[in-house]
Amino acid sequence: MKTEGGRFSRGFKAALLETMVKTPAVEPAPRAGSTSAGSAASAGKFDTSFETLPAYQAFRTQRAVADALHLNFPFYRVHDAMAGARSVIAGQPVVNFASYDYLGLNGHPDITAAVIEATKTWGTSVSASRITAGERDFHRQLERALADIYEADDALVFVSGHATAISTVAALLGPKDLILHDSLIHNCVVVGAQLSGATRRPFPHNDLAGLEAMLAATRDKFERVMIITEGLFSMDGDGPDLARLVDIKDRFDCWLMVDEAHSVGVLGATGRGIAEQAGIDPRRVDIWLGTLSKTLVSCGGYVAGSRPLIDFLKLAAPGMVYSVGMPAPAALAALTAIEIMRREPARVARLQANGQLFLRLAREAGLDVGTSAGYAVTPVIIGDSLRTVLLAERLLKRGINAFPIVPPGVPEKSARLRFFISSEHTEAEIRAAVAATAEEVAGVEREGISLGTIAKLMIKRAT
Structure with missing residues (x-):
């Protein structure tokens, strides 16, 4: 993704607009004329296409934006390893912060x-x-x-x-x-x-x-x-x-x-x-x-x-x-x-120590962790949904799997990366994850990408 002075280049915006134009809205199927009075038949009178569901239309637009940004869609991503503190995605070993095997017991x-x-x-x-x-x-x-x-x-x-x-x-x-x-x-x-x-x-x-x-x-x-x-x-x-x-x-x-x-x-x-x-x-x-x-x-x-x-x-x-x-x-x-x-209560103690370490490091790095108490779940709140998905993709390329949570899973303007902490994460893995997250958050903010950017392009498409 090329930027000019930390912002999207004209070429990128043109490519994004072109991709969205190639993803037209699905029109409702033509409806036949009304049936005669008293007839029970109504074939063709009502729309029965799943493609015209508003949620499906939104999904198509999201996929178009993801394609234009060269993003892999983050949902239903296949893992090639047992769930736990580490995983394998598309052949790449990753430190996994997206599974809730809190005490590392899966596969015990x-x-x-x-x-x-x-x-x-x-x-x-x-x-x-x-x-x-x-x-x-x-x-x-x-x-x-x-x-x-x-x-x-x-x-x-x-x-x-x-x-x-x-x-x-x-x-x-x-x-x-x-x-x-x-x-x-x-x-x-x-x-x-x-x-x-x-x-x-x-x-x-x-x-x-x-x-x-x-x-x-x-x-x-x-x-x-x-x-x-x-x-x-x-x-x-x-x-x-x-x-x-x-x-x-x-x-x-x-x-x-x-x-x-x-x-x-x-x-x-x-x-x-x-x-x-x-x-x-x-x-x-x-x-x-x-x-x-x-x-x-x-x-x-x-x-x-x-x-x-x-x-x-x-x-x-x-x-x-x-x-x-x-x-x-x-x-x-x-x-x-x-x-x-x-x-083995030591597993619980280790989990709690890891959670507190992640929370402290995230706060020191200036990341917004909201009201997290620093146990097994700590969010890094981004606000903008598109930025959040971008961050998850960039962290994945660095070997860190943290899942993006966007509306309706959370309220509007509170999209976040959610980090599940495990007793089996090492201190080095936690430190590296926080440092990489802080770097990528700063980079995405400099680039200025947001849903607002996409909305303007959609308005341009409509006109």
């Missing part, structure tokens, strides 16, 4: 052996929902281990982390209820809230004074109220004041759900999550939610809490009743990961 020999044995004994599927013929003892073993993390009565595992939240929220609440969730809560909670039929109101991120004011104004208008937050937010790397949250939920007679997808194995001296870190009795939280795909290097999700809660979900959560039970390889992988986490 104990887990691999457990999965092989489980497959030999139980096969690859239980071939039924658990409520019918799919129940196995390994389900109960894993659920007891998860419940133990929270000193809970029981736990329940689902085959999908996303569906865990959807099913739980939708099953517990209805039209007479209220859901108050952090504005940056994960999509799975939002979808579950929508399906429940309950009133849904977000409160500003980690603003517990705002939450308290909302409860004071509305609590008596609803039967049940659920407050939902995350132990460690996946895009910002910060978390809530749990002690204050449990006090609020007690005073206003609410349920409190905490999503620990990114905080189990990350927070607390032994990786038991935000309750351990905050010194709070985990039984004061009504519903613990989590996934098995991050620290526990498997697939699926879980809920932990009181026995009545778990008994209810076994009969009422759609993702449990109407879905196949978790297969043995996934269950034994997660169970063995929990056992390793318990016996």
